[in-house]
Amino acid sequence: MSTTAPTRSRKAQIDRTATALFRARGFAATSMRELATELGLEAGSLYSHIKSKEEILHRVCFGLADEFFAGFAAATLDSAAPIATQLRLAIEAHVRVLTRDSAASAVFLHEWRHLSEPARTEFLALRDRYEAAFRGLIQQGIAAGELHAPDAAFAALTLLASLNWLPAWYRPDGKLSPDEIAHRLAEQLLNGMRNYE
């Protein structure tokens, strides 16, 4: 294990730096020479650790997909709990993933289109499954009378859209902690902004 540890860390370091660049400039506009320079290497040296540029993107996108699914599964473990509670937990889990690594999240959200087939199709299938999970939760909530919405699919899209905008403005040193952000998002989405006096 100790023999492979240095490899892993160098590889992980490449992934991290690449993720930051992919986020800032986009996948296509980031060159391997830029990435190498950022790491203090020559471009060719990168290929002692990775197979291709796209391999990095693949790892980031699918790695984050795993995290999102794991978070959702944990949030809905207690299927007897009120749907509103499960939904709140799922929102919090989602926000936790987004805030733990907002650069990787931004890449996950925007750069997946540069995956070539068949990875691209596989990725979209995963994303659809995740959206469907939220949609199903909302549908259950409507059926149980806990939630109201004219269209669960529409509500799910709006909900995820609000959450997924987070990496665009979240700063780890901002005034709101991830938990506070998750709480406010859940409140606002569940209660709306209208004041009934």
Place this chain on the structure above:
Amino acid sequence: MSTTAPTRSRKAQIDRTATALFRARGFAATSMRELATELGLEAGSLYSHIKSKEEILHRVCFGLADEFFAGFAAATLDSAAPIATQLRLAIEAHVRVLTRDSAASAVFLHEWRHLSEPARTEFLALRDRYEAAFRGLIQQGIAAGELHAPDAAFAALTLLASLNWLPAWYRPDGKLSPDEIAHRLAEQLLNGMRNYE
């Protein structure tokens, strides 16, 4: 006027085709040769009509910014109207722009980062101004007791995030018309999803 009409239309045709490609592949991953082929031209011929690839992006991004500002101004013309009404009108205006040309909207939302300075900074300033306009409206609503939210800035971000996800899934031939979409978005954002029986 008839002498400049063909020019305009050819240029506009290039802009439209480029916008569709920029949306589908991203600005950096779209080549001028690809664009030319799509138009039935050779790459060099494009430069009889445009000055550079970035010029197209610039026109799309700043053109849409104008449309968003015009829509907001029209929605808030009657400043004596209830804030909830103005906000609803502003949401509808925003959705109308997004649905009228969802390809250009997607480029506006995601590809502005490929503008070079100083255009990039100018663009971000415009975007900030637009966000501030929504934030101001929400603040007024909170002060007037029509809306409730712990943080107007937070609420504005969430609201725009929900709206701006629209180009990602909107289809002109879908079952919901732009007006219905705008109405539902406004309802859901103002009322939330929780059911109070």
Place this chain on the structure above:
DNA sequence: TTCGTTTGCTAACGAGCGTTAGCAAGTATA
């Protein structure tokens, strides 16, 4: 007819791209 504009072509430029081959130094294990 003449003139200017629009439109488009071919050919090429310098530059940068992702990636590979071959080599070598360092390091940990046996």
Place this chain on the structure above:
DNA sequence: TATACTTGCTAACGCTCGTTAGCAAACGAA
């Protein structure tokens, strides 16, 4: 000390990129 692996270099490959120069056909306006 011998072995294997990690890490990184230099040099170069074939390719694509955005863009330009120069030329030519078509066409409306005078």
